[in-house]
Amino acid sequence: MTALKTARRILLISTCALASTLAATPALADQLIENVDGIRIDEAGEIDRFTAILIDDGGRVKAVYDRNDKRPREVDYLLDGKGQVMLPGLIDAHLHVMQLGIAQLTLDLSDTNSLEEALDKIRRFAAENPARPWILGRGWNQEKWGLGRFPTAAELDSAVSDRPVWLSRVDGHAAWGNTLALEAAGVTAASADPAGGRIERLPGSRKPSGVFVDAAEALVQRVVPAPRPAERDLALLKAQELLHSMGITAAADMGTSMDDWHTFRRAGDGGRLTLRIMSYATDADTMEAIGGPRPTPWLYDDKLRMNGIKLYLDGALGSRGAWLKQPYADDPGNTGLPLMSPAQLRNIMVRAATGQFQVAVHAIGTAANAEALNAIADIADSFSGDRRWRIEHAQIVDPVDIPKFASAKVIASMQPVHQTSDRTMAEARLGPNRLDGAYAWKTIANTGAMLAFGSDAPVESPDPFAGLAAAFTRTDSDGQPFGGWRPQEAVSREQALAAFTANASYAGFGEGRFGKLVVGERADFVLVDQDPLLATPEQVRRTKVRETWVGGRRVYAADTE
């Protein structure tokens, strides 16, 4: 490495020492981090490599150096990167911050392999959490358990009978309660199945068995106590910790409720907000109550902004709620349904755009994507300017509609791992001949539209390295299928990295503030053990995040083995 410069305080610290000094992160002083294998997006949007970075006392990038560039004569702190790979902090363009955090606080049964194992884990969790009035959790799967039937309330009572228990199935389409939960909800043999849902019954009886499918889940869910503010605060910290541990420094929160927003603000007000959050409200009233006539300014040193609104135009492919132009191949009478009328969609888009708020439209199916693109094209005449219309997911797009992303300047906010999780299901739903516009990252990008990548966590893991590997291989965590699924839609490694950094920032009006590691931006970066532009896909998936920095301060350091 290069010779060390004069520093008021020289810190030559290995990663393990960094971890132990996490609380003592220097701030408000120039820091030079030397000897890194740096990769960033430069001012021109191109991949640039560098070996050192200077951070000013405000936590912004002051300079970036190649090996032979002259370093400053004096700095306050000099850190040795030990040759590790440095990347811009990863940015997730679509996740659900509070749901992710709350999931961290509840029981996870996704690793259980039998009913007995699950009951044992539930029993232990309840014992370890005596103060919780309800035991909540998720992730059970009776298929994985080899049970051949749904579990019952009586079985759950055998684990916990002093408090209600309420557990979501792995896919979120069913939930399992104990007797106290059913009693709290007032569900009895006399209860009728709601539209779109089913109360499972005991064999030969009308007595509820304990499992509730789809819309029937709400019968119990409505009596589950909402998280208390203190739980929300803890959940946000857990979400931040998890995301930072995976290298994520910023995220778009897709569907911020009023309670979510207050949680973000409490963290910001208390100096505990370390994740940059680009917020999209659940509805127009929430958006306007918070932002007033316009989006909020960037708050807390570019950590939080109410950007606009998240709209749902259709449902999901798995449950056949996605709105298709042609019927489902595996359900010929069904095309799914739009969740808003054309007038509703346009009215709310106009309302948002009038206030300079950004609009992010969830659209999964071909008809939903066409309608979203057409609505944007209709409105774009009246609201030209820099609107950054977003379509979230854009999973199954009719190839004839794909050019409209570029022509209407619509950002395609997509989640690479969804493709690997959904591919066999998508084939079943659409049949083999209607997959040309499915998860069509490359085709969309080739039209000139911008791709921003995310995870949809907690629906999928927020790990961005899984997303990066999927994006350039079209293979899942096991490398399947060999050669990739519709590999012509893979993007380059460079495109994938930009979609998870600079583009995800731009998609949330963060450009110039974070996302590229250019001079003047906040110094948000990660140190990792693999070069995502050179390592094998398998290595990229197994990338270890050593440190995560936000605004020139270290917010995560890995434990050493």
Added chain:
Amino acid sequence: MTALKTARRILLISTCALASTLAATPALADQLIENVDGIRIDEAGEIDRFTAILIDDGGRVKAVYDRNDKRPREVDYLLDGKGQVMLPGLIDAHLHVMQLGIAQLTLDLSDTNSLEEALDKIRRFAAENPARPWILGRGWNQEKWGLGRFPTAAELDSAVSDRPVWLSRVDGHAAWGNTLALEAAGVTAASADPAGGRIERLPGSRKPSGVFVDAAEALVQRVVPAPRPAERDLALLKAQELLHSMGITAAADMGTSMDDWHTFRRAGDGGRLTLRIMSYATDADTMEAIGGPRPTPWLYDDKLRMNGIKLYLDGALGSRGAWLKQPYADDPGNTGLPLMSPAQLRNIMVRAATGQFQVAVHAIGTAANAEALNAIADIADSFSGDRRWRIEHAQIVDPVDIPKFASAKVIASMQPVHQTSDRTMAEARLGPNRLDGAYAWKTIANTGAMLAFGSDAPVESPDPFAGLAAAFTRTDSDGQPFGGWRPQEAVSREQALAAFTANASYAGFGEGRFGKLVVGERADFVLVDQDPLLATPEQVRRTKVRETWVGGRRVYAADTE
């Protein structure tokens, strides 16, 4: 004045020049204001006189000087106070910020002397505000007009017939709508009077005349569009302007709704918040949604804090809603009513206190004050610490209960001008022999309890000099009654000034931040044309505020005549 010191930039500016340079207020530099006739509350809580004040680059008081004290050798800005009286910024311990601001945006009919004059003013206001979907206003008084009856919808139609019009009577106990307002509300001859209210009818008919009394107002009020966020933002700026023009630099907002809070935050986020607001939420859910498990920190350089909750234990004396131990002298069957049960009151107080939130209980009548004091005494055992329980108004207290203010460390948050407005009404309601604990400022203070003074604006004018004069004279704006009403309850001028400054700050956890003009506090002060400790009561009432400063920045300067 003393010789001017070396300054990088010497500003010798008369008040009129100051006004014209309002936008260019110096900031982020030391400012020495020389040649003032300064009055402040010192560290020991005593009145202290000074002649110069040094403000640091963060807008805090750096030093306070007597005539002969040595000044700093060099300052950035040197200003000449021209011998004017300087006081700590006045603090209103009880008002309604947004209601005050919204009242500034609507039509004020309180200066009209006839129906014709009012109709003319309404017509002009509507013409000047063509974009407003409803014409809203207040302040009409058919007695003052000499009308001998309520006005009618048809009369209002003659002024405005293209939009609904809805106007509150001066006392807020009736409102007057035009035909479009009645139609929007769906009120017809078939509409029944609601409990506690009366729809005025045309003579010899069931047809609504246009005026709605007490609870009947809600029939129309519920269809009046809520203010839009942009209107709320403007209303807050108007409230700030008005308060600063009267010398007020901080206020307790008694009953902050979620929309109010967002309005305060938007102003803070945008750098437009110049009034310090000590906020008390309308209800526990709002308080906890905002604060979470604890009050917010002080935000925006000590400009905003969610302190706790405002509770209503009873109504008002005028409408005989105040809860008395003995029946009303002028309504022998009536003692008023508590608005909460003992259990409700204690439960919500415990809930707030558990989260370290402050509780401010509205209590007007003797029974309400006794119950509030008893509830605090009951709970104070479990929640000792520094709770700063507040009773708002404390208007009519049974003399046997007065010592409980001191023993339970309850702050009496009172409004001197209410006494002058209410005295004849209070005599009627209570009779001559039950006035010993009425507006008993001096008696309460003599027990050792703290007095904090406010205005209850917009119920009364927020002018603190009217409040100061009332406090030490017990006379109204005309100096009536001669010698003061129950003058033994007048407080000293020094007590009155402390109650409108340091005590009002302490009552909202602002001590050490603002209220006294001691070193380390924010430099919040006013320059005025009268010395409130020496001038005649009449002069004090007519005090002209020349300049108002918040945090070392001028936020108001009077126009020169």
